[in-house]
Amino acid sequence: MDIKRVILATILSALVLLGFDYFMPENKTPAAIQGKPGAQQTVSSVTPPQAALSPLAGSSAESDDSSSPSRLPIDAVDVSGSVNLRGARLDDLVLRDYHETVKQDSPLVRVLEERGGKEPNYIEFGWSGSPGQNIRLPDAHSLWKTSAPKLTSGTPVTLDWDNGAGLTFELELSVDRDYMFAVTQRVRNATGREVSLVPYSRVVRGYTPVETGGMLVHEGPISVIGGRLAEESYKSLREGSTAPNYVSWTKSARGGWAGITDKYWLAAVIPDQAADVTGTYGFDTPDGAYQVGFAREKPLLIAPDGTGETVDHVFAGAKEVRLLERYQHELNIPDFWKAVDFGWFAFLTRPVFFVLDWLYQQLGSFALALLAFTLIVKALFFPLASKGFRAAAAMREVAPKIQAIRERYKDNPVEMNQKVMALYREEGVSPASGCLPLLIQAPVFWCLYKDLYVTIEMRHAPFVGWIHDLSAPDPTNILNLFGLIPFDPTHISTVLWLGAWPIIYGLTIWLMQRSNPAATDPVQKQVFMMMPVIFTMFMARQPVGLVIYYCWNNLLTIGQQALIKRAHANGKKKPKTTILPPLKGKG
Template identity: 40%
Template sequence: MENNRNYFVAILLSVLVLVAWQFLYVTPKIERERVAAEALQAEQAAQAPATSAGNTTTPGLSAEAPGGDVAIPGSTTQAAGLSREEAVAQTGRIAIDTPSLSGSINLSGARIDDLLLKEYHQTIDPTSPNITLFSPAAMADGYFAEVGFIADAQSGPAPGPNTVWTAAEGQTLTESSPVTLTYDNGEGLVFTRVISVDEHYLFSFEDTIANSGEAAASVAGYGRVTRFFKPQTEGIYVLHEGLVGVIGEDGLQEIDYSDVEDTPIIAHGKATAGWMGITDKYWAAALVPPQGAGFETRFAHFTDGRARYQSDFKTDTMAIAPGGSVTSKTLVFAGAKEVPVIEGYQSQFDILNFDLMIDWGWFYFITKPMFWLIDYLYKLFGNFGVAILATTVVVKLIFFPLANKSYVSMANMKKVQPKLEELKAKHGDDKMALQQGMMELYKKEKINPVAGCWPVLLQIPVFFALYKVLYITIEMRHAPFFGWIRDLSAPDPSSIWNLFGLLPWEPALYLPAIMLLGVWPIIMGITMFIQMRMNPTPPDPTQAMIFTWMPVMFTFMLSTFPAGLVIYWAWNNTLSVLQQGVIMKRQGAKIELWDNLRAMFKPKNKTT
């Protein structure tokens, strides 16, 4: 009994530590990082001299190559601080217009640096601005993807960051109309680039290099995703945001911004398969080098000139004989991390573990099936909230036999509750004798006292998997339920402190997140309270106290969790109460829920 009491005390203390960690460390840390990022951007913009278009540059953005031999060209860009309109107007461009994307390709460097996601908005309001993924380097929040070449001195110049490619007038890149760019280096090498894009988020850079000179040429390819600012991240351990990639045998690489700040160059050996890029919670930009050929990869943080974060690669050198030509193909992903789209690219182009761009976590073998089940039910019912309710039913059916055994055991525990009370009265404070008597009683009645823990233990991995699905998958972003729940991935926006919107004040401005009790957290707390009151009352007073207050504690804790998760828990509790009630009735155990409720709130008689 003493061990059981210590076990429950440990649970309570662990939960309190987690809550304290979240609100005393994690939340202030996120706020400090946000303020620091804004201050850094403001400082960079203030330090950059005011310029007129096309006359001032910020040199010094070159970078050593992964192998340390030939450098990946840096960019000679205008000082940061221009507006989007000014930055876009500086250079010649080719418009991008697909069902999913809009923006333009910068002919200087053939760089994708102007990209908006048509199907996604900044808020749940469909009239709010579209999500901006890429922005020109001349802006404070510059972010782009670029593919270019490096040539030796004998081969002449190769198209790099500042090369102006030639394009036919009036071209627009659509999913059905690729665009063609050319560059002649004047020394025998002619580069022809065909850029195509599908209806989603994948660009294809197919380059042909023809050598019309009299000497052999040597050319290597490179690609980079560069970000000139550090975004505000969620700062939570279940989600990776930062530099990411899968590099051959080295496997998945998840590099936080702070990691690459501490170690400015994180290089990997040669690989023949993989990809690399930068990921946010819902969006990502990634490069897929020519697969099968050798390339080296690097994650870096540069502070020369303008600070920037960068994922890049450099291919092995390609020899081009006089009169010959070579062709290479690089894929660029830039868009939303939609699960079927990402996995479709992995299958279609045989990209090594491309699905790991979505942070499924260590328990992906549970998380991914959970997503596919919810997504299938969503397509069936047309509402992610209903799909979560249906998923709960499916999970309950899967664990039905085991849960039944647990509830039968708890029902039998209820039946022997009077005998347990007799043992307590008989042995008094002799805990050893009381425990021995209880063990003999359990053995005689064929009761497993720990069997009731199984439903809770089984719920933990399912709960975690659902949490991951709701938190990381873009399909859940801004997914509505019914009524006031317009985003299942966000906490319940209602609050008891303004009578759920009846009072004209906003509690979120004055109260910490854990105090903002919405309708669904309260429903969850009530259902959890009812379920726990149907269980046998622990004989130990400490355990009884923990079980009494646990629903209250969880009500406050889950008030900050995604609404979809709270709805799942409330519905799961409701189903458990119904299942347990039926089993208790069949076993002949008395359901003393209402008696227990009356006893809780009945004033105790005072003794003199």
């Protein structure tokens, strides 16, 4: 195997894949978003699109906190928090199994926070009246009563509020062992006349977060409505939402889901999958709040002494891949797995993740799964590696002839190229044959990079020694001799950060180069001399799991190359069998 071709193939494939993902973003947005900012689809006149995105009443007047008696505690298996009975908002939720940092005494991850908090992020439910009706409806100030003192994974709770004019509104809440809430909105009509109401649910975020995913991960409003994935940026919502409705985009369809996603966490509302609904994105400019939600496309008609209800779900938690897949099948949520941004190459990145996850289940460690995965990849691509080595060896044998042609026809480039191509055909070689087998492996490297970056299963997954999070860069730093000097280098530009594993990776690149003949071309020689340094700097701030993978991969490549060289040398040493012509008989 020609190591120079390995390195060149890796560089080219990485540039192609990164460039494709950056310059050709996936068209994930329905046609309604692609028009003029603020353009909306036409919806039924009885259900204005702002039903799920009405201005936030009383946003500045509240000062509720988790210790207030107007709260219903949540004590479930994987989540804890409370429901604000003032407005019936789900606005206080932490995840029991996830900490903010690798330290076990660090705070638990908070996915929902009250309106007056540092990072407001909550879920609201409500009703809007049809035009011409004068009905008192619950709002942000309404104080709801509760049927039980606590909401647990095995104990549903019903909240109720009476408007004093014959209508009783109810919210029946239940939560499973993970992150899914079932919400039944119900209205009992004792007014003596028919009532027409539109139920809605929405996710509200009252701040603009720092997006950490860059070009690799979408963070912000997300939905699957009408079978199409729609991802929008916070900026597009701010620029596209105008008064009085503050609606940026709407789409009507049957079922779906919508919410606001972070790199690892998701808050989403999921309507009845059999109901016709209108999904809406917007930005409430006066309140500074992003809103993503659903409203029924047609109002519920509640007869006198009758009851109307709708059953929705709310997901608020970690984007665990297998959990999302399970909810997708159990609740018939369309493409719920797309909450994890597997990107353009999801048809590859997802299978690679499931292989890694299966290896983790068998070995009990994602680090060991990573090493085992590398061995599997090497074994699968060994025939390609052997083919690439033979092709490179053949090219080296004809290199003197090619150089002679270039010297002879240096003043006639056209004839020179013709002679070189004729030589390729005569010798049965191709300059690309050594690189193409290696380029085929590039998607595997990209898939691993993407999976390490976007899946929560890799978050805080430890390795040996000082590595406690495979998805984060190496925490050590050469500037303080990897912790031996009492000096904190974190205030220095990250460009100068070099951890131990990136340096080890650079050494493996150097070893790979040493195992091959040195380049004869002066320019090429200088380029390959700088490659270990360039690659070390490039990998310094990448997920350390990826760096470890490449270190292990490079060492295996060196061993694989030695085996192929030995087999190739043994094959060349075998004497050719001479077949003698048969002796002629005397007769």
